[in-house]
Amino acid sequence: MVGIDDIELYLPKCFLPIETLAKHNDLDVLKLQKGLGLYNMSIPDADEDVVTMAAEALINLLKKNPDIEPNEIGRIYVGTESSIDGAKPIASYLTGLLNQYFQSINKPQMKACDSVDLVFACIGAIDAMENCLLWLSQHPTKKAIVVATDNAKYELASTGEYTQGAGAVAMLLAKNPRILEIPLTWGCSTSCAHDFFKPFRFQAKDGQHEKDSSHELAREIDLIHNDCPIFDGPKSNATYQDRMVQAYENFSELSSSDKPISSWDKVVFHQPYAFHGRRIFSPLFLEMLAKENKLDAFAASHGIGTAYQVEDDRAIRKSSAYQDFVTTKIEAGEKASMHVGNMYTGSIFLCLISTLFEAYKHDESLENARIGFIAYGSGAKSKVFEGILRPSWQERIMKLELDDYLLERKELSYEEYKYLHKGMLMNPVSDRQSQVFLNDMGFSDTNYGARNYQMATIQ
């Protein structure tokens, strides 16, 4: 039995209230809040990036597990779609920083720890987790670390802007896990779609217009990496839903249960925005009713067909049966996202944290509860799998200061937000201390752009 032994997160130092953004962009704030569940978005400060956020989450995780020995850690696998380098993985920076951490507490360096980045939009960290769990099942004396880190940044004034967010999640995976057992049965579906992507774009270098008699020549070009995506919102929703349905179909073929969804006490989603899960789940809701022999009655009483059709979607979602499903199985997982926004690869894990943290706060007994996971990455792929809560889950989740994380952030003015977004601030807005910082960057020919990250002195 392998799974999530512990989990930590890091949220960047700043946030922007949706109200501030809505006011500036002349948007209907109530529609964003009540319709999509958007209240605040996490924004990295000028001294934060995907490496520092990942390292902060990782060091938080290690500090809460002081008994871990460096040589137990056999893997550091990272999921990201916000890399800062085309060749060097974020995982290699984390290896270096984790060794700095171990040195600071007088432990030896890690040996033989494998590390790599997995890239598939928002689902890369799920891929990392699946591969690490598989590896752990064959290396039961070891532990694996999976980190999801991203800055979900969209163009100013785009329709993605109000879904922005950022942050990192670090997980310790092990056998006999303290939080969640994850059986090695994963449903999957992949297609080649362009619903959301970040193409390297060509841009002519200034003043380059060489011509040659024997060749048709274009201008010499630079490759521009835009850290904001090209996307098609409605297409992405539809692709997410299609892949989810197919991945679930694959999962149910592999599953030993004949009614998987009915057995789920909670459903955890990749959340591009807080209420996305509840807005796309209806085909699987019908599938659940069918397996429970309730579909005919439901369809008849709501005047819809028994096969899912887009035009029935609103009727399904407005039904009291669907609303009950949302309230008992989905809603708790939306709470954190409402104040964080999209974390890309980390989003589904934030949903898990939120689900468990709400249950813990409300003293909900979830021992042995079964959680259904709906993962998605644009481009496009969905994975569907399950987790089973372990008796000790509350002891780990109570140590997650999620509310403190949310409260410790600095509220940005629109101006501050805009300058951070454009990368124009040299100094951080917040005065919160970092555990990890970018010490310097190389400027010589052979190390131009080399990022030297360091641990701050451990207190």
Added chain:
Amino acid sequence: MVGIDDIELYLPKCFLPIETLAKHNDLDVLKLQKGLGLYNMSIPDADEDVVTMAAEALINLLKKNPDIEPNEIGRIYVGTESSIDGAKPIASYLTGLLNQYFQSINKPQMKACDSVDLVFACIGAIDAMENCLLWLSQHPTKKAIVVATDNAKYELASTGEYTQGAGAVAMLLAKNPRILEIPLTWGCSTSCAHDFFKPFRFQAKDGQHEKDSSHELAREIDLIHNDCPIFDGPKSNATYQDRMVQAYENFSELSSSDKPISSWDKVVFHQPYAFHGRRIFSPLFLEMLAKENKLDAFAASHGIGTAYQVEDDRAIRKSSAYQDFVTTKIEAGEKASMHVGNMYTGSIFLCLISTLFEAYKHDESLENARIGFIAYGSGAKSKVFEGILRPSWQERIMKLELDDYLLERKELSYEEYKYLHKGMLMNPVSDRQSQVFLNDMGFSDTNYGARNYQMATIQ
């Protein structure tokens, strides 16, 4: 037992003789040829990129294995450090193209095929292979595909330019493999180094100098993705050697053999250039002699210490014992690289292909031969593992038209090479037909830069 069931490669349509480059750049051509083993470098034509090269290799592989059913393929994992997108993996394009291929031969679409890109400089495809082999060992009725694809491009006139190359390798992994069994014992060593990397670089947008009274503002910036690396050659050699030694140490701890290197009939390396393996192996050569109780005599007769020191390196490599080792165990693997150059993630597999192809051509019986693998990715990580040749290996390797591939390429003039390098040619130089081509790119707000690849009609 799992491993490499079949292997195919794709080399781009053009090549530049080192002689042409040396002449233009005023370099010592004999030093490049005799010292580093560089004769020709593969150069992608104007209509080729990492996706088309990967797809060509993949389709070549599928065409030679017509019995594969789409639903047998459970994974398409890609190793690359030349991605064309920050979020969408090359693996998703390959999923789409493979479905086009299956459609063209009247087979159903793949269902439930997982796909993702792994990024760690030149070692990403090895990581992909390790994870897929682990997965196969638990899903023995399935097959996995691993593709390595890269364009190893360096700045014009840099010291990396003459090591350039490009191409793709596609492998079918399965249980009871026809070519090579790969036991699931992998030595590994990772550190955070900047020996070679591709940082996204900041560049001020033209004319942007906003100022604000309350903030210290930099200029608004673009992120430039340079497809050529920043690198430090001597540092990279040293880092490669250090990580190799550590990964081997880890491997030998895990291995059941007390003399692993002595049991290797061939050694296969990641080759940044053809002769790199023979130039960095000396510490492990001493290690092998030590295990064979021959080190003291060797050290005494060559006037060196028994612990490896850099200053002894030349004496070790000039010894007849080392030269014999190179001739019998390393040299065959260098042949292909001499006419291809660096393939980044594909390089170690090209070395394997070369080793086997030479053995096949010279009718060398390698049944049950043991191959040692030395993998490396800058940044930095090494993995050491073994493969054991299967009785049927020759039947697969004889179908690889490696010599034809090399001969079918168009020789470039320096001018043509320069324009291809700068991305300035609109039309291909070669008239060789492609199986896969970029049909069009999106230009609307919601699909700007979306790359629509298509299969040419299957003959």
